[in-house]
Amino acid sequence: MPLLKVREPALNQLLEYAQRTNKPTGSATTTSGNPIVEKDASLTAGPRGVILFQNYDMVDELAHFDRERIPERVVHAKGAGAFGYFVVTNDITQYTAASVFSAINKRTSIAIRFSAVAGEMGYADSVRDVRGFAIKFYTEDGIWDLVGNNTPLFFVKDPVNFMSFIHVLKRNPVTHLRDPEQFWDYLTLRPESLHQTMIVYTDRGIPDGYRHMHGYGADTFSLLNDQGVLVYCKFHHFTDQGIKNLDPQDAIRIAGEDPDYFTRDLYNSIAAGNYPSWRMFIQVMTQKQALESPFDPFDVSKIWPHADYPLIPVGKFELTRNPDNYFADIEQLAFDPAHLIPGIEPSSDRFIQGRLFAYGDTQRYRLGTNYNQIPVNNNVRVRNFSRDGKFTLHSQNGAPIYHPNSFGGPEPDPRAKALSPEFPIVGNAVRYDNGNDDPxxxxxxxxxxxxxxxxxxxxxxxxxxxxxxxxxxxxxxxxxxxxxxxxxxxxxxxxxxxxxxxxxxxxxxxxx
Ligand code: HEM
Known part of the structure; x- marks a missing residue:
């Protein structure tokens, strides 16, 4: 086997495979594991004749190939991801009883997927866009997904406006081109988008790769401590690599020369042992402060000023492992703001409310009913009352499929119940367009x-x-x-x- 050349790690992937295995892998098989006779020629009637229908191994491969693509994400289709850990560096148990933050030095495995919002799967990385920054925490209480961006706020703030906003970012359905007319028409009719629009057109609109940008949860969450006291919270992640942006002319050149520039940078730096890391902070607002706030703290088009709501250090996360297989590990990752753990709850932020529905809904379409049974989406054995559906993997050991039952099936968790206090809902039901709340x-x-x-x-x-x-x-x-x-x-x-x-x-x- 040739020696590994000194070149970027991504180019050595196959050579590394050969060196690692150092011998033939064994018999090739069909998808059912049956050894195949020949790989490079189909079974034909004579050297120039037709292919026989009993050529099952070819049919097996063709049929699989015909199904190799699934719907891409409706937004954030182009991205890259990796695995690592989160470690607690500072005690925030006064604010939250979430198990992931329970002790200093506690480590939790994580997956992160970075992405660009607007384009399709084959989009160039170095375009001007907001970047996705989604973190999956594999906690002892199941999955916590913190699905944020590289900006602390968003263009619009009522989920009913999200679809229009995304439509104007995407292609005009007649010309199939991105359309500045529809984009600027919509944005200028919704001045609440000004703040985010300005940020996207600053230098930060084109980061120099995913490692060189900050991340933000953006939405307002609720935290509950073990006394049941609720505070509101925003999450921030600051890059240890430092902010670095691309000059627009360089970015345009790179888009042509290496459309996967960000993906390559992330893969190579992790493969070379140069692990990217971020520090996590929270901002906290009490319920009293929220009531007295001059701006709406549940408005995702606004930030919470740091001078009034200082950053509180929480922990650090580091990416240390590339995916074994991009499709299995990253394309099938299903982030969902509704995946919350005891001690972390939504708030009356309208946007987070809308998001609680959209992600699981699209993932049932994109990945199938049992998408949460895909190994990368779950770390604990699920105990519930749902069974069946395409690709059911777990039998749940014969447990009852109804509740209540007399046979020792799973019961609601008392700790989760204690951390889920009653909360008041006030006001008359009205369709209040808050787009003009001091934009x-x-x-x-x-x-x-x-x-x-x-x-x-x-x-x-x-x-x-x-x-x-x-x-x-x-x-x-x-x-x-x-x-x-x-x-x-x-x-x-x-x-x-x-x-x-x-x-x-x-x-x-x-x-x-
Ligand atoms: C009502 C507002 C929103 C709706 C309806 C919505 C909907 C969606 C949908 C349907 C997906 C595709 C999910 C998938 O196929 O797995 C998605 C992905 C994503 N969204 Fe949102 N979104 C909203 C707001 C936001 C906001 C405010 C942020 C950031 C602060 C955000 C960050 C992301 C990220 C990072 C992804 C990609 C996750 C991944 O890498 O798989 N979204 N969103």
Missing amino acids: YSQPRVLWVRVLDQGEKERMVENIVLGNGLMALRDASDFIQNRAIVNFTNVHPDFGRMVRDKLSAQLQFTAQL
Whole structure:
């Protein structure tokens, strides 16, 4: 066997296999494990004749091939993932009784999948987009999925608006092209999207790989301690590799030269033992603070200011193992914000409420009824009253399929019950469109206090020219004007700079 060449680990995968096994693998078989006679020629009537129907091994392989693709994720289709551990570094038991945080140095196995939101499975990694940052914790209480992004907030905040927002990010159904007209039309009609839109068009809109970005749970969760006291919480994960972004022109070049740039970087760094890690923090808000808050703490288009709600260190996680098989381990990973453990609950954040339904629903379609029995999606033996369905793997040892029963079947968990207190629901039922609940103050803070002059200029240029996402210059004039009004509401300088850049573009185009 040739020596492994000094080149990136991803290119050595097959050589490594050969060195590891160091001998022929054994007989090739059909999918039912029966040895096959010949792999490279089908069974024919003579050298030039037809193929015989009894050529089962070929039929077996063809039929499997015909079914090798499953529906890709409706969003976040392109991604990469890996495995590792989470370790508690700081005591937060005063806020939550969740077993994953119960003791300093406690370790929990995790899987992470990073992704880009808008494009399809074959999308280039280095486009301008929000990145997904989903973590699966294999806890002793079953799965906890913290399904976040690399931004602390979202474009819209009522799940009823999520589908429209995703539609304008995706292809126009007639042209089958991404469409700046529909994109900027929608965003400018929903000014609550301003804050997130600005962030996507800043330098952070194109990270230099998944290792160089932060992650955020974004939604507001509830934490319960062992006294049953409830606080609200946001999760933050800060990269130990440091934030690094790609210059848009480099990103566009890389999109052509190596569309899998982020995926390659993650695989190679883990394979080389250069394990990426992040530190986890929480922000905490009491129920009293939530009642008195000048902004809606359950509005996912807003952040909680760090000065008022400081970051509390919690732990660290590190990715130490690449998947054995991408499809089995990563494509079949099913993250679901409804997978929660005792001590962590949803809140009245509308978005998290909508998300509690959508993920399991799509995964039953994408992966099948028993998707939670796929090994990568579960670490504990499930004890419930459901059986059957495609690909049932567990019999549950003959336990009753109804409750109550007289035969010692599983019972609800008293600890989970204790950590699930009554909570009041108030207010009259009404369809309240909260899109105009002060969409400008927080984007103004971003403009005035966070971005320096260079960052402002680059953001404005990215908005107007697109630089990896849809360009405002390609939208109709009336949409551009509406965008300028919205940006002016954030800050007059912002509106003016976008207007000037657009007119410069117009003059430039007129000269061509
Ligand atoms: C009402 C709002 C939302 C709905 C209806 C929704 C729906 C979905 C659906 C259907 C998927 C595909 C899941 C799969 O096929 O396994 C998905 C994936 C994802 N969503 Fe959402 N989503 C919403 C909001 C959000 C927000 C606010 C975030 C981040 C803060 C987020 C982060 C993600 C991530 C990271 C994935 C990919 C998970 C993976 O890697 O498998 N989503 N979402």
